[in-house]
Amino acid sequence: MTKRYKVWVSRPLFAEALARLDQHVTLVAEATERQHSPAQLRERLADVDAAIIGLSDRVDAATLAGNERLRVIANLAVGYNNLDIDALTRAGVLACNTPDVLNETTADYAWALLLAAARRVGAAERWLRSGQWTGTMRIDDWLGVDLHGRTLGILGMGRIGQAVARRAGGFDMRVLYHNRHRLPEVTERQCAARWVDQPTLLAESDHLVLALPYTPGNHHIIGAAELARMKRGSVLVNIARGGLVDEAALAAALAAGQLAAAGLDVYEDEPVVHPALLALDQVVLSPHLGSASADTRRNMAHLAVDNVLAGLGLGSAAGDPPTPINPQLLHARPAPGKA
Template sequence: MKKTILITHRLPREHFAELEAQFEVLIPCEERFSKEEFQRLLPRIDGMIASTALRVTDEMMALAPRLKIIASYGVGYDNIDLAAAQRRGIVVTNNPTPVLEPTAEHAYALMLAVAHRIPECDRDLRRGEAKWGIMDNLGISLYGKTLGIVGMGRIGKALRRYAAASRMRVLYYNRRPLPAEEERVLEVEYADFDTLLRESDIVSVHTPLTDESRHLFGPEQFRRMKPTALLVNTARGAVVDNAALAEALRSGEIAGAALDVFENEPRVLPELPTLDNIVLTPHTGTNTVETREQMSAHAARNVMRFFAGDPEIDRVV
C-alpha cells in the first residue's frame, strides 16, 4: 500500500510527478485545504510538504499518528514546532539549495530599487507628479559603498557575488567568523555587530529567526547606523522591529529600507506603506517559475530519500 504525502498549499501537480509515482499525493484544489479537510486528512498521512505559511503545531502532529517526516517547502522552518517533532520522532527537513540565487538576486534588486528611488519615481510618474529637475529624485550609487551582511551563510555568500559587480566593500557579521582562507577567497571582512552597523552604507539581513535574532534590529541599532544608511531584509520579518523601523525612517535616523518580509505577515504594519523611503514586496524573494520548480523537486526528493533510507537529506531534526 502506498504511503500518503500531503502538500499543504496548492502547487503545480506536474512538479511532483516523480513523487506521485511512488506515493499517494494530496494537493489542495484551492490555495490551501479548509480547516475541516486538513483535520480529516491528518490521520492518514505519512509525510508532509509544508509551506512556511502554515504553522505546524504539536496539536497538529498529535492528529497525525503516522506522520514520519515534515519537509519544509522553504529554507525557513520557524513555523514548525521542532521540539514537538523531535519528541514525537518526526524528522524535519528544509529546502536550502534552490532559494540561494533568487533570494540573493532579490536582495540586490531591492538595494538598487531603494538606492535609486525607482518605485517612488515610478509612482510619481504614473500620477503625473514626476519632477524633472537636474537636482530632483537624487538617489545614491551602490558603486564603491560598504555593504554589511548580517548572516554570512549560503545566501549571504551568494549576495556577496552580486555586490562584487558594484565593487562594494563587504563586511559581515556571524556568531563565528569564517576561516581566514575563506574570507580571503570571498574578499569579505569580519566585523562585530556594532562596527558593521556603524560603517555600512547598506545592511542586508540574512539570518534565520531564532529567540536570539528576534528584533535584532530595533531602536538602538538604528541609532548606531549612518543617517544615510539603507536596510534590506529578505530573511524573516521579526528579525527587524517593524515599528521601530517605521519611526527610524520617519525621523530620518536612517535614509531608507527595503523589505520582502514582515512581522505578522501577510499583515503589514500600516505605517510602512505610507512612507516614500521604503520599498515593499510581499515575500516574493523566491517567486520565479524556475525556483518554484526546483523547490518542489527538492522538497519531494527529501521525502523520497527519507522513506528510501537515504541519509542524504536536508535534515534539521
C-alpha cells in the first residue's frame, strides 16, 4: 500500500486545485489569508511531506533545521527569493515554482501600468471622483506622455520581457533591451528588439520596463545614478521585484521632474510602500497584481499541485515535476518510500 503523504497549503487556494490534492494525500489547507511567523512556518513544515506556499513564506536554513520529513516545496510564484535554494538542496527538499503560465498575463499588466502611468490615469480618476471636474478644462490640463512612436526599453528580456516587447508593435514603438546575454537573432526578430548595453538603454528609452529576476547582484540596479541617466520626462514601470529599485531615489527623481511618471506593482518591503511614493500623484501603485487574472491564477495553482504530486511520486507525472528549481535532487534522492 502506498504511503499517504501529508501536504500543507499555506494560503487559500481554488477548490478544484485542492480537490486534486485531496484525492492523493492528506490535505491541510489554510482557510484564510495570514502571515506565518518563522516559528509557525517551521512548525507547519516539520509535520508534512510537502507544502504549497506563497512569496510571503520565507523558507531558509533556520526554517528547515531538524526537519527530516519535508520532501517538496512548491512556490506559488515565478520568483523564489523567499526560498533559500542552497539550504533546501542541502536538506534534500525539492523546490518548484510556477513559471511560464503567467507570462502573457503579466505582460498585459505591464502595459496596463505603462499606459496608466504615462497618461496619468490614476491621478485623473482621483481628481474626477473627488468632484473637481466642473465640465471645463484648460487645453494643458492632464497632459501625459505618448507611447506611440517612442522608444520602449526592457531591462530583463526573459519570457515576460519578450511578451512585453511583442506588444510594442501595436504602438509603433522602437524596442531596445538589455540582458546579461544577448538573445538569439531569431528571438530578436520575433520581438522586433535590439540589444544595447545598460547605459544606452537608460539614455534612449522613453519608457523603461523592468522584467528581470531579483538577485543580490541586482539589488537597486535602478538607483539614483541610473535614474539620472534616464531621459528627462521618461516613464519607469516595475513588474519584477521591488528590490530592483531604490524607492527613495525614485521618489526624488519623480519629485524633481527627472521622470514624468512611474508604474509600480512590486515593492522592496511588501506590503509596505515607501511613504515618499505614496505622496506622489504621478505614480500608479498596485498591490502585486501582475498575474492576477482568473485563468492565470488557476493555472498557477494547478501547476503547483502538479509539482507537489509529481515530486511525491504520485499521479501521471510521478517523479517528473514540471518546473523544478533544483532538479539535481530528482536523480540524487531515493524513490518515494512505500508503507
